[in-house]
Amino acid sequence: MARVLIVDDEPKLVTLLKSALAHRGHDVSGAGGGAEALALLPGGRFDVVLTDLRMEPVDGMAVLAGARVHSPDTAVVILTAYPEVKGAVDALQQGAFHYLTKPFNFQEVAHVVESAAAAVALARENRALHRAVVQLGGGPEIIGTCPATAALRQLIAQVAPSDATVLIRGESGTGKEVAARALHAASGRAAGPFIAVNCAAIAETLLESELFGYRQGAFTGADRDREGLFEAARGGTLLLDEIGEAGAAVQAKLLRVLEERKINRVGDPIERQVDVRVLAATNRPLETLIGAGTFREDLYYRLLVFPLDVPPLRERLDDIPLLTAHFLARLGRREAGLPAAALPRLRAHAWPGNIRELRNLVERAHILAGAGPLTVDHVQLDVGGRGRLAPGPSTLEDLDLDRNARTLITEALRRADGNKTAAAAMLGITRRAMYSRMKMLGMEAGSAE
Numbered sequence: 001m002a003r004v005l006i007v008d009d010e011p012k013l014v015t016l017l018k019s020a021l022a023h024r025g026h027d028v029s030g031a032g033g034g035a036e037a038l039a040l041l042p043g044g045r046f047d048v049v050l051t052d053l054r055m056e057p058v059d060g061m062a063v064l065a066g067a068r069v070h071s072p073d074t075a076v077v078i079l080t081a082y083p084e085v086k087g088a089v090d091a092l093q094q095g096a097f098h099y100l101t102k103p104f105n106f107q108e109v110a111h112v113v114e115s116a117a118a119a120v121a122l123a124r125e126n127r128a129l130h131r132a133v134v135q136l137g138g139g140p141e142i143i144g145t146c147p148a149t150a151a152l153r154q155l156i157a158q159v160a161p162s163d164a165t166v167l168i169r170g171e172s173g174t175g176k177e178v179a180a181r182a183l184h185a186a187s188g189r190a191a192g193p194f195i196a197v198n199c200a201a202i203a204e205t206l207l208e209s210e211l212f213g214y215r216q217g218a219f220t221g222a223d224r225d226r227e228g229l230f231e232a233a234r235g236g237t238l239l240l241d242e243i244g245e246a247g248a249a250v251q252a253k254l255l256r257v258l259e260e261r262k263i264n265r266v267g268d269p270i271e272r273q274v275d276v277r278v279l280a281a282t283n284r285p286l287e288t289l290i291g292a293g294t295f296r297e298d299l300y301y302r303l304l305v306f307p308l309d310v311p312p313l314r315e316r317l318d319d320i321p322l323l324t325a326h327f328l329a330r331l332g333r334r335e336a337g338l339p340a341a342a343l344p345r346l347r348a349h350a351w352p353g354n355i356r357e358l359r360n361l362v363e364r365a366h367i368l369a370g371a372g373p374l375t376v377d378h379v380q381l382d383v384g385g386r387g388r389l390a391p392g393p394s395t396l397e398d399l400d401l402d403r404n405a406r407t408l409i410t411e412a413l414r415r416a417d418g419n420k421t422a423a424a425a426m427l428g429i430t431r432r433a434m435y436s437r438m439k440m441l442g443m444e445a446g447s448a449e
């Protein structure tokens with residue numbers, strides 16, 4: 001049995017189709033026009049929508065567009081009079097399942113409706129399977145059993161199915177991106193794309209066109225129309241990482257997306273509806289940025305619909321054995337864990353770099369141990385290596401600014417266990433300044449880690 005909506009401004013046709021399809025055991029509703037159909041679509045109550053193409057004032061193309069946004073699991077079949085075949089082809093390009101030309105016989109209608117319903121059921125089943133596979137492993141995993149971790153996992157499971165915006169907060173290296181991926185994987189959008197953008201790694205104007213796309217000629221170098229990540233992530237999830245680093249223009253546009261689900265590509269007057277779940281992450285308290293006047297308070301409240309706090313490692317010390325076992329397994333080592341003798345030291349450590357620091361420690365131990373057994377000597381905590389760079393014995397070979405900048409950044413990153421926020425703090429510059437310096441020097445600055 002399929003749930004079918006018939007849309008036609010000719011009441012007689014609606015009645016006829018309704019009774020023919022109901023006769024075959026389908027659950028059929030009718031709408032006398034496009035506007036009525038659009039009002040019925042949200043909520044995904046229909047498997048198949050059968051709509052006339054030419055209607056006034058809201059036509060079948062608008063019904064199709066509405067279905068794609070508000071009920072992406074619904075297949076749309078277009079009904080059209082013979083001379084309008086071109087319109088039907090456009091409809092297919094816009095994602096219609098099939099079209100039927102009038103006059104048609106009921107046998108044909110029933111056949112198309114039933115194969116559309118079967119395709120919809122298959123797509124749904126695929127998505128459920130995909131979710132199951134992700135949960136079975138291979139997908140993003142939040143390792144750990146201590147109460148703080150269990151609570152995090154529970155919250156993710158609760159908020160995932162909704163389309164609510166989630167603000168993921170936590171210190172650097174706590175697993176904010178891992179949490180975001182887990183949330184996506186547990187959501188109804190799991191089969192759609194997951195895209196993460198680091199707002200700190202990209203210059204403001206570039207970030208705007210990355211996110212929203214642009215129209216040909218919008219600026220020098222815009223030699224063709226391009227869609228942005230909000231469009232590329234349709235049907236999926238977009239993670240705005242380090243949202244606190246987004247500039248004013250981007251913040252204003254983000255506010256609009258969150259309020260109206262609409263964007264304009266840069267330089268383009270056409271409004272576009274977006275179908276994206278937005279997640280944002282920050283390791284800086286946004287309240288402070290609001291106080292400093294660099295972050296919009298209204299955007300903050302839009303993001304705060306559902307805050308998700310990822311606890312620091314020092315509050316989940318009991319997870320250390322499981323986490324290290326996980327990292328060792330990923331490195332292909334046979335040991336089931338780090339030597340027990342190392343555990344007291346690991347528990348006493350402050351872990352400013354959180355889980356990333358722990359992962360780096362395990363990787364270092366793995367390299368030091370080589371093919372031999374991994375012993376407690378291979379477990380080396382980076383204690384006392386923090387704080388501002390000490391002047392120390394000068395390693396400056398010459399006065400080449402670039403070379404020395406490279407040395408300083410590399411050293412700061414090493415001391416901060418790859419944590420860029422901490423490294424930038426040691427150097428006394430902003431994270432954004434460090435990124436742009438790294439880019440200038442051709443150093444690897446692309447990834448979020």
Ligand SMILES: Nc1ncnc2c1ncn2[C@@H]1O[C@H](COP(=O)(O)OP(=O)(O)OP(=O)(O)O)[C@@H](O)[C@H]1O
Pocket residue numbers: 141142143144170171172173174175176177178179283323326355356359419420448449
């Ligand atoms: N619960 C977890 N289980 C397994 N691995 C984890 C977990 N949390 C974090 N990790 C690992 O720790 C590293 C850091 O995680 P992630 O990049 O998600 O942190 P982050 O909070 O986004 O950091 P940053 O603020 O620097 O962007 C990654 O290698 C990730 O795979």
Ligand SMILES: [Mg+2]
Pocket residue numbers: 176177241281448
């Ligand atoms: Mg991150």
